[in-house]
Amino acid sequence: MSATNSDRPRKKLVQVQHLKQYFNPGKPNEVKAIDDISFDIYEGETFGLVGESGSGKSTTGRSIIRLYNPTSGKILFDGQDISRIKHRDMLEFRREMQMIFQDPYASLNPRMKVKDIIAEGLDVHHLVKNDQERDARVNELLNLVGLSRDHATRYPHEFSGGQRQRIGIARALAVQPRFIIADEPISALDVSIQAQVVNLLREIQQEQNLTYLFIAHDLSMVKYISDRIAVMHNGRLMELAAADEVYNHPLHPYTKSLLSAVPRPDPMYERSRHRTDYDDSIEFDNHPRTLQEIVPGHFVFAAADELADYQATAEKYLHEASALGKSPLNA
Amino acid sequence: MSEQADKLELTPDSFKRVGANDTDAQEKISAPSLTFFQDAIRRLKQNKAAIISFWLLAIIILISIVSIWWTPSDPNAQHVAYANLPPKIGNGIPGFTGQANVGGQLVDKYAQANVPKGTYYILGTDYLGRDLFSRLMKGIALSLLIGMLATLFDLMIGVPYGIISGWRGGHTDTIMQRIIEIISSIPNLVVVILMLLLFTPGLGSIVVAMGITGWITMARLIRAETLTLKTQEYVLAARTIGESPFKIATKHLIPNLSSTIIIQTMFSIPTAIFFEAFLSFIGIGIPAPNASLGTLLSDGQKTFRFLPYQMWYPAAAISIIMIAFNLLADGLRDAFDPKTNN
Ligand SMILES: Nc1ncnc2c1ncn2[C@@H]1O[C@H](COP(=O)(O)OP(=O)(O)OP(=O)(O)O)[C@@H](O)[C@H]1O
Ligand SMILES: [Mg+2]
Numbered sequence: 001m002s003a004t005n006s007d008r009p010r011k012k013l014v015q016v017q018h019l020k021q022y023f024n025p026g027k028p029n030e031v032k033a034i035d036d037i038s039f040d041i042y043e044g045e046t047f048g049l050v051g052e053s054g055s056g057k058s059t060t061g062r063s064i065i066r067l068y069n070p071t072s073g074k075i076l077f078d079g080q081d082i083s084r085i086k087h088r089d090m091l092e093f094r095r096e097m098q099m100i101f102q103d104p105y106a107s108l109n110p111r112m113k114v115k116d117i118i119a120e121g122l123d124v125h126h127l128v129k130n131d132q133e134r135d136a137r138v139n140e141l142l143n144l145v146g147l148s149r150d151h152a153t154r155y156p157h158e159f160s161g162g163q164r165q166r167i168g169i170a171r172a173l174a175v176q177p178r179f180i181i182a183d184e185p186i187s188a189l190d191v192s193i194q195a196q197v198v199n200l201l202r203e204i205q206q207e208q209n210l211t212y213l214f215i216a217h218d219l220s221m222v223k224y225i226s227d228r229i230a231v232m233h234n235g236r237l238m239e240l241a242a243a244d245e246v247y248n249h250p251l252h253p254y255t256k257s258l259l260s261a262v263p264r265p266d267p268m269y270e271r272s273r274h275r276t277d278y279d280d281s282i283e284f285d286n287h288p289r290t291l292q293e294i295v296p297g298h299f300v301f302a303a304a305d306e307l308a309d310y311q312a313t314a315e316k317y318l319h320e321a322s323a324l325g326k327s328p329l330n331a
Numbered sequence: 332m333s334e335q336a337d338k339l340e341l342t343p344d345s346f347k348r349v350g351a352n353d354t355d356a357q358e359k360i361s362a363p364s365l366t367f368f369q370d371a372i373r374r375l376k377q378n379k380a381a382i383i384s385f386w387l388l389a390i391i392i393l394i395s396i397v398s399i400w401w402t403p404s405d406p407n408a409q410h411v412a413y414a415n416l417p418p419k420i421g422n423g424i425p426g427f428t429g430q431a432n433v434g435g436q437l438v439d440k441y442a443q444a445n446v447p448k449g450t451y452y453i454l455g456t457d458y459l460g461r462d463l464f465s466r467l468m469k470g471i472a473l474s475l476l477i478g479m480l481a482t483l484f485d486l487m488i489g490v491p492y493g494i495i496s497g498w499r500g501g502h503t504d505t506i507m508q509r510i511i512e513i514i515s516s517i518p519n520l521v522v523v524i525l526m527l528l529l530f531t532p533g534l535g536s537i538v539v540a541m542g543i544t545g546w547i548t549m550a551r552l553i554r555a556e557t558l559t560l561k562t563q564e565y566v567l568a569a570r571t572i573g574e575s576p577f578k579i580a581t582k583h584l585i586p587n588l589s590s591t592i593i594i595q596t597m598f599s600i601p602t603a604i605f606f607e608a609f610l611s612f613i614g615i616g617i618p619a620p621n622a623s624l625g626t627l628l629s630d631g632q633k634t635f636r637f638l639p640y641q642m643w644y645p646a647a648a649i650s651i652i653m654i655a656f657n658l659l660a661d662g663l664r665d666a667f668d669p670k671t672n673n
Contacts, residue, residue: 099568103564
């Protein structure tokens with residue numbers, strides 16, 4: 001929730017351009033996990049990526065951090081094409097970008113002590129000179145994520161899901177990255193712990209001026225932490241706009257359906273809430289679709305002949321808002 | 332429901348904060364920290380068969396280590412005069428009296444052969460008068476040597492082969508797997524017989540044959556497990572941190588493969604021991620004067636009906652070794668992987 005100030009020209013930290021990521025290309029079991037997506041992440045912002053299970057969110061994150069080689073398309077980090085990073089610069093790239101993994105039970109090596117898990121990055125990047133310094137840094141990181149220092153010599157199986165997730169966060173923070181991909185860091189956790197982890201991530205962001213790609217499968221939590229949100233479905237981006245815009249003025253029917261699934265702590269609303277299902281057959285009418293800017297900063301995956309409709313809807317939101325005496329953009 | 336709610340009046344005072352700020356106490360784990368191995372060993376200790384096997388093997392290994400420097404008498408020295416003496420231990424334990432049943436009468440063979448008083452052959456002698464106990468010690472030592480070499484091949488070829496094949500994937504994996512298929516389609520026996528064309532029969536050709544085929548099962552198991560391990564998020568995390576593939580193998584893959592490695596080694600040792608015994612038994616293994624469990628069995632088998640002790644003891648030795656290794660391997664598998672057990 002930091003720099004959303006639009007007067008200041010903002011630096012694009014990550015640029016994803018026409019990224020395609022197919023698994024087993026050309027084989028009968030080909031999966032188009034990502035099918036031509038483009039977006040930018042500005043320095044200092046939290047970019048939320050939302051979509052249902054299997055929509056390609058983790059794959060997007062993993063492509064950006066170069067765990068996969070893209071089938072086609074380009075990913076720029078700090079202006080540099082990540083697929084062309086030379087071997088000797090690779091280590092530096094690995095330090096600047098980190099990932100918090102989705103499954104707290106699979107993301108920690110069961111045979112390593114917590115301190116060695118957290119210090120792995122310190123060792124690889126030679127960030128500490130000796131064992132005392134290493135232990136001190138590990139304790140500092142444990143402290144930062146709210147764990148106690150006697151946890152350092154224990155093994156992951158002795159921890160709860162939330163504690164493990166925090167160990168994963170400490171590991172990512174150890175190398176002082178600029179950009180962190182948080183792959184559903186909270187979806188495997190209890191609701192009570194979700195808030196703790198989200199707050200932790202926000203505090204750290206403010207302290208260290210981090211940029212986040214925050215992946216989640218429902219909108220309820222992301223909208224609090226994200227500056228902008230992209231909605232993903234079947235490997236494509238359906239809608240991309242500022243968090244409030246997506247939440248309050250959704251344009252694409254898929255986003256509307258996602259929103260209709262979000263429960264609100266409002267009994268009157270809940271009584272009348274009905275889920276609208278998304279019928280993806282509207283995508284298969286052979287009209288070429290791309291992300292189109294409907295109102296400034298609000299993009300929708302649309303064909304040329306649908307633009308007018310979306311614009312009309314956007315217009316309607318604008319009227320509703322002005323009827324209430326508010327501008328839609330800072331509602 | 333609503334009646335209950337009416338009766339039960341809740342005010343903020345009805346609630347008490349339970350150490351919510353006391354995170355240290357909350358997060359404290361009080362159980363002693365057990366590493367994975369300590370835990371596995373604790374489980375192994377509950378398995379009686381495995382523990383007995385372990386101690387039996389320990390004794391057997393000790394005996395064969397001793398045999399490198401010392402045996403009761405020279406295992407290859409022949410005393411034709413003392414041929415086919417039955418087992419004898421000084422103080423007349425039944426079965427070890429030095430007497431044999433000849434035509435329905437018990438005869439003291441030692442007296443007949445004029446063996447000086449005080450000279451005993453604990454397990455008797457063979458048809459050339461060689462001390463069977465010394466030969467058995469040497470034979471067991473040889474078997475364990477074969478077992479060690481099998482372990483060595485498993486670890487030096489099988490494990491790296493499997494890790495590289497699984498980790499690299501793609502074409503590398505395809506080619507490496509085709510090679511394995513070709514090798515494993517040739518029966519071991521054929522390989523040994525082909526070796527006989529190049530080498531004289533003996534330890535050398537057995538070792539080469541094992542080196543060609545013995546590590547295949549290990550390589551396959553390790554590859555399959557590497558394939559699943561490499562998609563684990565902690566391995567991905569190591570990659571995103573910038574860990575080199577070699578370090579990933581040593582820090583992440585091998586520790587997590589260790590139970591498979593240990594268990595598979597425990598299974599391939601008896602297989603190799605049996606392989607050597609079998610080759611020696613049919614006469615293309617360890618050549619004549621040297622003792623191995625296979626040659627002892629083969630010699631003993633020729634006179635089994637008249638002098639059964641010549642075969643009983645080597646047969647018992649090989650059986651105990653095989654069973655002990657297999658039971659220990661089973662126990663280790665259950666200890667390392669409690670899920671498969673229950
Ligand atoms: N290594 C792989 N090989 C083949 N297919 C894959 C692979 N990884 C992912 N997929 C497929 O790609 C699609 C997108 O997967 P991805 O993991 O990115 O989804 P996701 O949005 O993260 O879902 P979730 O919310 O369940 O984590 C899925 O259909 C998945 O089956
Ligand atoms: Mg995912």
